[in-house]
Amino acid sequence: MCWLMALILLYFSDPHNHHFTLCPLENMGLDWCPGCGLGRSIALLMQGEIGASFAMHWLGIPTFFIIIHRIYRLSKLTYNHWTTPYYHEQP
Numbered sequence: 001m002c003w004l005m006a007l008i009l010l011y012f013s014d015p016h017n018h019h020f021t022l023c024p025l026e027n028m029g030l031d032w033c034p035g036c037g038l039g040r041s042i043a044l045l046m047q048g049e050i051g052a053s054f055a056m057h058w059l060g061i062p063t064f065f066i067i068i069h070r071i072y073r074l075s076k077l078t079y080n081h082w083t084t085p086y087y088h089e090q091p
Helices: 001-011 038-046 050-056 062-083
Strands: none
Touching: 001 038, 001 062, 038 050, 038 062, 050 062
């Protein structure tokens, strides 16, 4: 649910306005961080701006597909857990 909610929030965010960050390196005043721009890159990708997404952070596109795959795997695992009958082991 957390990954899905994160993607939904990124979809509805405005990636062109950089107004808030949780990045500790940027909050300390450093200009470069390897992860900065990744969320905005994913938001741009989901809004169809593939070129801008790649320009923002080149790992945004692969990260988006990794997150989608992770959501799928966790959903499948959860579904199988709730639909598989529970068997007690006999001593």
